Amino acid sequence: MAAAQHPPRKGGPNTASKAGAWTIWLTVGLVVAGCVGVGIVNGGGDSDKVSPPTAQERDDTVAVLARSSASQGVCYGWELKDYFGYGDPVSVGSNLGNGVAVEDNPSCPRWLQVSVRIYYPSESSDSDDNAYVDVNGSSDFSSTELLRIANGLERLGVTEKVFVDDPGWAATRAAVMLPLLAVEAGAVEPAATPAPAAAQPSPLPDPGSDLWRDRWGYLLAAGGLLLVTALLITVGVVQRRRQRRGVVPAQRAGAATAASRTPENA
Known part of the structure; x- marks a missing residue:
C-alpha cells in the first residue's frame, strides 16, 4: 500500500518572519508620528511666533525713510524673518512703502537694508533665544562700512535682547537709524541743510528837509x-x-452914597 500523503501545513517560517517585520515597521511609524506631533504642538504656540511690526510702526517708518532717502539719495529698508520660516518674510518694507524691498529693486541703485532673523527654539530645547542681525547694501558699500553700521545699532540701544523681546518694533527702529549710522560710518553724505533766506536790509531813515x-x-x-x-x-x-475888577466896585460904592443924599439931608 502506498503511504498516505499529508497536506502541507500553513503558517510556516515565512509567515512568521513577515508578521515580525510588520510589527517593527508599525512601531517605527508610531514613534515618528509621535515625534512629529510633539514638534507641531511645541512649534505652534504663540510664544514661539515672531511678531511683526504694527501698522502704525510700519507707516511711521516708511515716512521717515522716505524723507531720508530723498535728501541722501539712498534707499533704506528692513526685512524680518523667522529662523525656521520658509517663503515670505514676516515683514519687509522700505522708503518705497510697506511690503516693498530695496534689495534687487531697479528703483534703488544704492540701498541699505537691515536683515533680522529671530531664533525661538522649542520648549524642550536647551538653546536660548537669539537674534541674528545683519546690514546689507548695494555693491558700492564696503564690508567695513556695513559692519560699522551694524555695530552702531547696539550702541544706540537696539540690542539683541530688544530684537528677541519685540522683533517687529526693533526691526523698524533699526531701519530708522540706518541714515544716521551711514553718515557716521562715512558711507553717505549728510543731508544738505537749506541755507536761511537772506534778511532784507532795513530801510534808511528819512533824511528830512534841508531847512530843518x-x-x-x-x-x-x-x-x-x-x-x-x-x-x-x-x-x-x-x-x-x-x-478893572477892583475899580468898578469902588465906583459903585460912591454912586450909592450920592444917591442916598436927599435935599432934606443936604
Missing part, C-alpha cells in the same frame, strides 16, 4: 521867543482884568 536840518537852532530860538511873548501877553491880560 540846517536851521534847527534858529527855529528853536524863534519858537522859544514866541512862547515867552505869549506868556507875557497872558500875564498882562490877567493883571488888567484884575485891575
